[in-house]
Amino acid sequence: MSSTIPTSAETCTFTSSSEGYRTMKTPSLNKGLGFTADERNKMGLKGLLPPAELTLEAQVQVTMEEFRRKSSPLDKYIFLQSLQDTHSTLYYAVLSGHTHETMxxxxxxxxxxxxxxxxxxxxxxxxxxxxxxxxxxxxxxxxxxxxxxxxxxxxxxxxxxxxxxxxxxxxxxxxxxxxxxxxxxxxxxxxxxxxxxxxxxxxxxxxxxxxxxxxxxxxxxxxxxxxxxxxxxxxxxxxxxxxxxxxxxxxxxxxxxxxxxxxxxxxxxCCFNDDIQGTAAVALAGVLASTRVTGVPVQDNRFLFLGAGEAGAGIAELIAYAIHRETDKSIEECRKQIFMLDSKGLVCKSRIGGLQHHKIPFAHAVDHTVDLLSAIKMLKPTALLGVSTIPKSFNQSVVEEMTSLNERPLIFALSNPTSKAECTPEEAYTWSNGTAIYASGSPFEPVELDGKIYTPGQGNNAYIFPGIGLAAVASGATRITDLDMYIAAKALADAVPQERLDSSCVYPHLENIREVSLQVAMAVTANKYATGQASVLPQPVDLEKHIRSVMYEPTYT
The missing domain is CATH 3.40.50.10380 (Malic enzyme, N-terminal domain)
Incomplete structure (x- = not known):
């Protein structure tokens, strides 16, 4: 009798009765222990699973318990990615239900x-x-x-x-x-x-x-x-x-x-660059939200950037655009409130011959200086934004000088990952005696100082780009523009609740990110229809209802 065992050169084939096995090997179809008894009978799953049944909610709970037992950050990353590879509905249910913890x-x-x-x-x-x-x-x-x-x-x-x-x-x-x-x-x-x-x-x-x-x-x-x-x-x-x-x-x-x-x-x-435009929109949103704390409108601020790469230039250009929209001044005039410091010192007219093209608009007629503290003393900014990836560059002298110049200085240390942040929130709050409005690019824990809790805002692009994407999908957008980014930033700033502002935080809680993304998407979608850049026609009568209808909810069907 010939052997039925395939040789190494042969391929094993699936029989019609193995559909259940293939279903479980397909991440988007797999429910694991979520398959009901009726489904197990009809789909050829009996014997492929233990007899117990677990709801999606129970599976999320047990998955989070296992996630929390992982010993290192990289182990947690690998655990989540492996879950995505095998059981995608559960993966997205975990992320959607525990966004703040898993992000x-x-x-x-x-x-x-x-x-x-x-x-x-x-x-x-x-x-x-x-x-x-x-x-x-x-x-x-x-x-x-x-x-x-x-x-x-x-x-x-x-x-x-x-x-x-x-x-x-x-x-x-x-x-x-x-x-x-x-x-x-x-x-x-x-x-x-x-x-x-x-x-x-x-x-x-x-x-x-x-x-x-x-x-x-x-x-x-x-x-x-x-x-x-x-x-x-x-x-x-x-x-x-x-x-x-x-x-x-x-x-x-x-x-x-x-x-x-x-x-x-x-x-x-239909495209955008998240490092240039997404980072810009989330940073601008922090500035716009801060006005509810400082009472200083965006057009009355004076901005100094440490770092003049794509993130810095993108933020600077969108801030200039926002000032233009608020005041109707020319973009060129609005840029005069914005200064940049790169690896060779202050970007200024005396250096214009050797500057990259994206820095030239911010090369103003000011004296050249090579260090940050001197630039602060000369320019007297109200807002200091770090996009340099140079850790500890916002040192005590820098923060104290910003504090001496401003009742509520804006200190945005936006470089990622955490190890690259220009300063920590604890440093910013301590050196400013609790007056700094601090934001970072990566997450930090709240800080207690003199009996008060300060919540550092994370200027995470995740506040912006998912809502932009949702708007693009909902409207069939054919372009993404600077106006969209400005509108998204305003929607995000408006979504910050007062209790967050009271703790010096200029961003909403990540636990509410899906509703925040919906607000961003509604604002941008409305602009897509207003500017004739939507291809999903006719325009829905109820934009919120329409957008909610296209939002994926991880559930078993």
Whole structure:
């Protein structure tokens, strides 16, 4: 009798009776112990599961207990990613129900370590598309390999500037995966409509190239016209495959490419750069909310940035735009209230010949100085914003000088991850005698000082980009504009409850993030219809009802 055991060259096949097994191996269909007795009978699941049944709520509870038992932040990250790979409904129920607790382990700060070690923790399960520059000319056909055809939101990176950690190459995939998980958890964008993409053009990180386990292309970065053509081929392929309303989010591109690519594509397709525009909107929202504490409107502030990269320039430009909208002054005039300090000192007219193009608008006729404290003494800013990734750069002398100049100084230490923050909230509150209005890019715990609790606001882009994505999906947006970002920032600022402001916090609680995202989405969606940039027609009579109807809720059906 011949053996029925397949040889190593043969492939095992599934019988018709193994549909239940395949269902459990499909993350979006798997319910685990949530399958009812009737479902187990009808779907061929008997024997594949223990007899107990657990509701989704009970599964969330036991999952969170297991999550809390994990010993290290990276272990918690891997635990959540493994859950996404096997049981996606439960994964999103966990994130949606425990956003404040789980977000640091889905995104910043832990995603930074995850990207640094991505090749080592890669789990052989497709989480998105990896497109190599060696695949030029084939990108459109490769998109067909992704199992979902109705993609409405794409987050893509080339891995060159991951948070404050620099070039991570293909290991930067952790960023698009994490961002799109937050699209779903924070705003209800359906996970089947989301696609993470990494464009692999090589890496200049020698540690990656020398790592025998590195999973990316082992070449130095491709640059110039060849690079631009590759990015362009991807964008055009995505629009051809998914339609003109597919939203493309640039993520963690290096300064040399980020501004150029945004300017090249923002008037052609529905796209935005989260590091430039999303960061700008959330920072502006903090400034706008602070006016309810300080009584100083945005147009009466004087801003000084430590750091003049894409995040700093993006925030500065949107603040100038906000002042323009509030006062009707020209953008050029509004920029005169904004100053920047880079690695060579204060950006000013005497340096204009050697400045990158995005710094030139902020090169004012002031004396050059090389250090932050001197710049503060000379310019007397009301708001200090850190986007430098230089830890401890907002030292005691800096904070005390800001406090001497202002009754309620704005101290925004926005660099990520936590280790890169310009100062901690405890330092800011202590050195300012509790007068500072502090915000950071990564989460910090509340601080008790002289019997009062101060709550540091986290200027997390997750307050903005999920709502923008939800608006784009709900309206079929064909463009994302600066006006959208300004409107989103105002909606976020309006969503900050008074009790948060009373504790010096200028952002809402993350526990309310889905309702906050809804408010942002409603404001932006209304603008899409008002400006003729919506393709979902006719305009719904009840925008809130319409947007809620497209929001994904992780439930068993």
């Amino acid at each position: 640091p382990f889905v995104y910043t700060p832990v995603v930074g370590e995850a990207c640094q070690k991505f090749s080592q923790i890669y789990r052989h399960t497709p989480q998105g598309l990896y497109l190599s520059i060696d695949d030029r000319g084939e990108l459109r056909s490769i998109l067909d390999n992704w199992p979902q055809d109705d993609i409405r939101a794409i987050v893509f990176t080339d891995g060159e500037r991951i948070l404050g950690l620099g070039d991570q190459g293909i290991d930067g995939m952790g960023i698009p995966v994490g961002k799109l998980a937050l699209y779903t958890a924070c705003a209800g964008v359906h996970p089947d409509h989301c696609l993470p993409v990494t464009l692999d053009v090589g890496t200049n990180n020698q540690d990656k190239l020398d790592n025998p386990y590195y999973i990316g292309r082992r070449e130095k970065r491709t640059t110039g016209a060849e690079y631009d053509a590759f990015v362009g081929e991807f964008i055009e392929a995505a629009v051809d495959k998914y339609g003109k309303a597919v939203m493309l989010q640039f993520e963690d591109f290096g300064n040399s490419n980020a501004f150029r690519l945004l300017h090249q594509w923002q008037d052609k397709v």
